[in-house]
Amino acid sequence: MATEARILTGGQAVAEAMRQIDPDVVPMYPITPQTPIIQGFATFVAQGRAHGELVDVESEHSAMSAAIGAALAGARTITATSSQGLALMAEVVYIAASMRAPVVMAVGNRALSGPINIHCDHSDSMLVRDSGAIQLFAENAQEAYDLMLIAPRLAEHPDVLLPVLICQDGFTITHSAEPVVLLEDDVAREFVGEYRIPNSLLDVRYPTTQGPFAMPDYYFELRHQQLAAMQAALPVFEQMASEFYALSGRRYHSVEPYALDGADHAIVCLGSTGGTVKDVVDELRAEGEAVGLLELRSFRPLPRHDVRTALDSIRTVSVLDRADSPGGAPPLFAELAAALHGTEVDLRSFVYGLGGRDLHPEQIRAVFTEDSGAYIGLRGAPCPA
Amino acid sequence: MPELTAWRELPLGGVVRPGDTAPPHTGGWRTGLKPVVRLESCVNCLLCWLYCPDSAVQLDGTTFVGFDYDVCKGCELCAVVCPVDAIAMVEDDGD
The missing domain is CATH 3.40.50.920 (Rossmann fold)
Incomplete structure (x- = not known):
């Protein structure tokens, strides 16, 4: 089923995963060391090899906000960021989790300022540790690719419905070229499948208010729903990883x-x-x-x-x-x-x-x-x- | 105290679905005046319907028929925008 190994950086490998997933909407804002991911995906769109709507926004805050709207409308949505970009998104990442928007985010981990720096540590991911977003860490480019393919299914599972961050170390993985085995395109697409959302924002036959105000009488309960979804994510990930293993021969565990x-x-x-x-x-x-x-x-x-x-x-x-x-x-x-x-x-x-x-x-x-x-x-x- | 729902029974993310909310009774906020219409003067332009912030203007199809005093807060916008002075603000008798 698998193709022969290609020499790809982690950023390129994740861009290939995005091409195969072919998301509907990709709101994006560049930041080192994530940029090769969205640049690679934008190239695929320009070549007609991917068909998602690229939304060039003015900041990561807007990227994540657009991602929530798109995901809740019923579009499979992916974005990517690093460091200060994730910091600027942080407010909205919490809201995405609360609104149960299954946005997939590729993260090229990079130290938070300051002092300003572009290289890897995990302080950016840790900033959104308590946001309600899932965080999976890759060891190398192959794992970044594999986890990226698993991510939409994990995010969109009805028991989960949370943002998923696929974290790869900035430069160490994003910019280092190594052998990566991709799934065949049709195998990857079949594995990822279709995105179905419970209550699309755009369903005028069933109009809903999403992200409503929650006072002290309900905030606690709605936050607890996120905890339950996180707990459900563990067995769901094992199940997805098992299905992925059957296709790829590569087995992941939490x-x-x-x-x-x-x-x-x-x-x-x-x-x-x-x-x-x-x-x-x-x-x-x-x-x-x-x-x-x-x-x-x-x-x-x-x-x-x-x-x-x-x-x-x-x-x-x-x-x-x-x-x-x-x-x-x-x-x-x-x-x-x-x-x-x-x-x-x-x-x-x-x-x-x-x-x-x-x-x-x-x-x-x-x-x-x-x-x-x-x-x-x-x-x-x-x-x- | 209204009965509050446990977390498992709440819609995911607190989504509010059609029919989830109790009908509003914002008419109880009204102090002093309420609008009344002389339908014989009304030209059915529906400006009052367009401007009303509380959907208190009642239509039969596309024809203005009166006010819903359960939700009207007595803000007077309808009377102000009416181009033919068909709406008057009168003492609220509590109806």
Whole structure:
């Protein structure tokens, strides 16, 4: 079923996924390092190989607003952004989740200003952590492509109906070329299928008010509906991933263990870093060290039960955060602390790679061999905890 | 207290569907005056219908027939825009 591997960047691969999905509406505003995604898709439209309505807007706030209107009208809608763009969208991402608009967003993760920077960390995604939007993280270009194809079905599932962010590390994935195997176009289209919305805004035979004011007597309940949808998203993702596996031979899970059997020290991380950690795990395993990795494919919803089951018998768990929270706990570490509460696990927090700083294999090795500081690569002794 | 709905029973996203809302009774907000029409003077231009902010102007098909005092707030816009002075504001007797 699959075509031969092509050499594509993550941005190009996601643009190919968008061409195959052929969304109805793509509101877009360029920002590095996401731009290759919308540029690639716009090229496909110009060539007549995709047919979506490109809406050039004046800001990301408008892009997301247009996306909500389009999605609720009944159009399959995709947009893409990074960093400050996601920050400008943030207000509207919450509203999209609340209005249950299944907008798919390709995110090229990039550090938030300031200082201004264009390179990868996860601070932009973490800014919308509590928005009610699903966040899946890709390890490489292949995964970004695959997850992008799964995203519309996950977003549009009647038990879910939430925005889905497909996160790929800025530059590290968006701009790095590597072999990517695409599905055949017709196979991809059949997998994605048709978009059907429960109450189209444009259905004049059944007029509805959407996004109404909710006072203290109803706000709490409507927010809780989003929580229920997030919980439903976990089994729905497993189901979609299983169907995708049947077509592609590539299997995804919301949490993915790597060499965890018999491990007494595991790393937990998001995004491209997982690939580097796998190499280090392979080396250390060859040297007889009992180390492993738990890669989180899904950060929202956080598969707390599966995380706990995977890790609760491991002696030491080191959490690598590519975002920090000055004055508080780094976001991934906080999730792991909640998931592993009451276990005997020795849980450790590491912050790395802010603003795109590289994380080298020897630094990951140092995390496992217990001579790494909590702020990997920071010059100067960190502030006392 | 009206009976409030649990989260599972609410429409997704709080969507308000046809018939979900109780009929409004904004006529109770009216203080002082209410509009009355002399239909024999009315030229059926429907400017009052167009301007009325509360859909209080009642039509039979496309013919103006009177006011719905359950929703009329007595704002006087209809009387002001009427080109033939067929609408007068009178003391509200509570009808």
